[in-house]
Amino acid sequence: MIKETNSEQETYAYGASLAQQAAPGQVFALVGDLGVGKTVLTKGLAAGLGITEPVSSPTFTILQEYEEGRLPFYHFDVYRIADPEEMDEIGYEDYFYGDGVCLVEWANLIRELMPEHTVWITIEKDLERGFDYRRITVEGL
Amino acid sequence: MSEKDILILAIESSCDETAAAVVKNGREVLSNVISSQIELHKLYGGVVPEIASRKHIEKINQVIEEALTVADTTLDELDAVAVTYGPGLVGALLVGVAEAKAISYAKGLPLVGVHHIEGHISANYIENKDLEPPFICLVVSGGHTHLVRVKDYGEYEILGRTRDDAAGEAFDKVARAIGLGYPGGPKIDRLAKEGNPDAIAFPRGKIEGSPYDFSFSGLKSAVLNYLNGCQMKGEPIVEADVAASFQKSVTDVLVEHAMMAVRESGLDKLAIAGGVASNGALRAAMEQACAENGVHFYRPSPILCTDNAAMIGAAAYYEYIKGVRHGLDLNAVPNLKLGER
Numbered sequence: 001m002i003k004e005t006n007s008e009q010e011t012y013a014y015g016a017s018l019a020q021q022a023a024p025g026q027v028f029a030l031v032g033d034l035g036v037g038k039t040v041l042t043k044g045l046a047a048g049l050g051i052t053e054p055v056s057s058p059t060f061t062i063l064q065e066y067e068e069g070r071l072p073f074y075h076f077d078v079y080r081i082a083d084p085e086e087m088d089e090i091g092y093e094d095y096f097y098g099d100g101v102c103l104v105e106w107a108n109l110i111r112e113l114m115p116e117h118t119v120w121i122t123i124e125k126d127l128e129r130g131f132d133y134r135r136i137t138v139e140g141l
Numbered sequence: 142m143s144e145k146d147i148l149i150l151a152i153e154s155s156c157d158e159t160a161a162a163v164v165k166n167g168r169e170v171l172s173n174v175i176s177s178q179i180e181l182h183k184l185y186g187g188v189v190p191e192i193a194s195r196k197h198i199e200k201i202n203q204v205i206e207e208a209l210t211v212a213d214t215t216l217d218e219l220d221a222v223a224v225t226y227g228p229g230l231v232g233a234l235l236v237g238v239a240e241a242k243a244i245s246y247a248k249g250l251p252l253v254g255v256h257h258i259e260g261h262i263s264a265n266y267i268e269n270k271d272l273e274p275p276f277i278c279l280v281v282s283g284g285h286t287h288l289v290r291v292k293d294y295g296e297y298e299i300l301g302r303t304r305d306d307a308a309g310e311a312f313d314k315v316a317r318a319i320g321l322g323y324p325g326g327p328k329i330d331r332l333a334k335e336g337n338p339d340a341i342a343f344p345r346g347k348i349e350g351s352p353y354d355f356s357f358s359g360l361k362s363a364v365l366n367y368l369n370g371c372q373m374k375g376e377p378i379v380e381a382d383v384a385a386s387f388q389k390s391v392t393d394v395l396v397e398h399a400m401m402a403v404r405e406s407g408l409d410k411l412a413i414a415g416g417v418a419s420n421g422a423l424r425a426a427m428e429q430a431c432a433e434n435g436v437h438f439y440r441p442s443p444i445l446c447t448d449n450a451a452m453i454g455a456a457a458y459y460e461y462i463k464g465v466r467h468g469l470d471l472n473a474v475p476n477l478k479l480g481e482r
Contacts, residue, residue, distance in 0.1 A: 034314050035365035039305050039358045054304045057358070060156065060284030062230060065476055089194050089232030090475075127373055131366050 003136040011037045011123075011134055015044025018121075021141075022049065024071055024099040027115050029107030032123035037134055038105050041123065042075060045103060049073050063090050072100030076107075084110045147220045147461060150208065150244070151454030152201070154237035155229025155257045156284070158447070159200040163212035163219075164454030167462075168266050171212035173444070173451040176200040194232035201240050208450070216248050223457030226254040226467075227477025228284075234473035242469050253457040254467040257448075258285060258479050259295070261414040263459070264441040264452035272439050275408055279399045281423070282415030283309035283326075286355050287479065288402055291412075294459035297480045300402050301353025308391055309417045311357035315364050315387050319380045329384045330421050336381030338389035338422075341367060345394050353398055360390055392426045400430050412439040419443040 005011045018028070018041075028045070030038050039057060046055045049069035058064040058077045066073040074095045081087060087110055095102050096115050107114055119140040126133055146165055153160040159176040176196075209215060224241035227234060238254075245252040262278045274294060280287040286303035306314070309326055316325025321332065343363050346356035364387050371378045403411050411431055417423060418440055431438035445452060 033365075034318055035362040037362075043305075054302065054354075056303050057306045057310055059310050060282075060307065061228060061475065063475070089230060091231065125369075127369055131369070 001138045001141060003138065005134045005136065006130070006132050008037065008040050008132075011040045011136070012044035012047075014136060015041040015046075016048030019045045019048025019101070022071065022101045024101075025097070025117075027096055027102040027118045028104065029114055029118045029120045030103055030105045030123070031108045031120065033125075036123045036125055038123060041121070041136075042103055042105065045101075046073055046075070049101060063095070072098075074098075074100050074102045076102065076104040078104060078109050079106045081106075081109055084113050087113055147458060148214065148218060149221045149223050149253070149454045149457050149461065150205070150216070150219050151223040151255070151450040151457055152205065152237045152241050153225045153257075153260065153448055153450040153453045154194075154197045154201065154233050155225045155227070156233060156448055158449070159197045159204050159236075160448065160450035161201075161205040161208035162450035162454050163208055163214055164451055164458065167455050167458030168270055170267055170451045170454070171214070172208045172210075173449055174204050174208045174211065175444075175447070175449055176204050194230070194236050197233055197236035201236055205240070216244060216250075219248070219250055221251040221253055221457065221461050222248075223253040223255050223453055223461075224471075225257045225260060225453055226471055227474035228257055229473075229475060231473050231475045234475065238471060238473050242471060246469060251461065252467045252469070252471060253460050253465060254471050255453045255456045255460065256477055256479055256481075258287060258289075259297070259456045260452040261285075261446075262289065262291060262297075262412070263456035264414055264445040264449070265412040265439045266455045267445060267451060268441060269439045272410065272412065275406075276410035276412055276439075277399060277402045277406060277408055278412045278414055279395060279418075280415045281308040281395060281413065281417035283307060283313065283417075285415060286357075288353050288398055289479065290402070290406055290408075295456075295463065295465075299479055301351065301355060301398060303355040303357060304348055305356055305358035306361060308355070308357060308395065309415070311361050311391060312417065312420075314361050315384075318365055318368060319378070319383055321380075321384075326417060326420055329388055332381050333385035333388045333422060336379065336383070336385030338385040340379070340382035341386040343367070343386055343390040345390055345397075353402060355394060355398065357391065360387070388420075388422050392420070392423045395423060396426045396430050399427065400434060400436075403434070403436050409435065410437045410439065414441060414446065416447055418446045
């Protein structure tokens with residue numbers, strides 16, 4: 001499935017719509033270059049789950065947990081992971097195969113660890129269609 | 142050493158660094174050992190992206206022994222053992238926490254758990270013997286951007302925080318985008334010296350209704366859009382100008398928010414802390430703003446801005462004299478909030 005957006009607000013709203021359908025154990029993999037809008041989509045998804053506290057980047061802590069929403073939300077950013085084995089350090093399996101909703105930014109870096117039921121979301125720019133245009137490709141939903 | 146001196150062994154392993162220090166009476170550092178420092182001799186915030194806790198396990202005993210040796214002391218002479226128990230990576234934190242508990246148990250020493258950010262703030266006590274709360278502190282690092290009112294030792298009110306990326310993270314990501322590599326902060330700082338900070342008008346992130354909060358994700362996107370735009374139009378990119386203009390945008394916001402907090406709190410002391418507090422442009426801009434407004438400005442040396450254990454020892458001292466003790470059930474808390482116990 002391909003969704004096209006033309007503003008941060010639209011990307012945010014799309015994130016929120018993904019949250020509406022999310023079930024316990026759902027895993028989203030989010031792929032895209034720096035500045036493409038991964039944070040925006042993630043914030044939308046968190047808001048869609050009913051999380052009101054600010055969702056800040058977990059690049060340095062790898063994982064940030066939010067318990068206040070409809071389902072527990074586990075926000076991963078594996079940008080700094082040099083070797084997938086390092087994921088053992090944060091006990092990732094408890095989350096990937098748990099009862100909450102996982103969203104993993106830069107999941108392409110740990111592709112072999114992602115569960116089979118992962119929904120892959122790729123965000124891309126196409127500068128010929130303007131700075132704000134984003135093509136969001138969703139596989140596995 | 143007089144009988145009243147309090148000697149604390151502090152351990153820090155929340156992220157990349159394995160560190161141990163011996164601190165006397167909260168403000169006198171007898172030793173401050175950081176593992177990456179031993180290997181790389183990088184004094185300037187040069188953290189290596191290595192999060193494996195097995196690295197902490199390999200290094201921690203060696204680092205503690207070194208800290209005791211340099212301080213010319215032994216475990217038997219200590220009054221307490223302190224450790225960072227959050228926030229951070231759980232696997233990394235657990236190494237330090239388990240080590241501290243083992244020492245506490247084996248030697249019958251009181252155990253004091255410390256919040257990592259409290260440690261960063263307390264780094265200011267070490268070289269500024271006159272600094273006492275209340276004051277405003279801006280904590281800026283790769284993982285944190287917090288504007289804090291330090292009401293008393295161990296008492297904090299968070300005025301503002303980042304809504305997305307931490308300041309240091311923005312430095313790292315922009316550095317990557319302009320091909321500078323890791324660690325981004327020092328590299329941008331250096332390159333920016335050759336550039337024009339007013340060359341490109343990057344946005345100053347603001348959060349509607351939360352004047353003290355920060356946002357750096359939009360700035361990062363603006364830099365990337367600028368780079369993309371230049372490529373599309375075939376215009377040359379002057380990396381030094383990008384670095385200088387980006388850095389100016391970050392420091393402007395940090396300085397503005399910090400000065401606003403100082404003004405509105407009626408306090409006359411401002412401290413900065415954390416890895417980004419080593420940034421030359423930020424230090425200079427803060428110093429200038431403080432001088433213009435009659436505010437006392439405090440900042441730690443670069444080695445005390447990076448993750449280190451001396452700062453944990455400083456924070457732990459004030460907890461210790463208040464009677465704070467943790468049991469052997471102390472656990473690592475990866476998302477520990479500032480001011481929580």
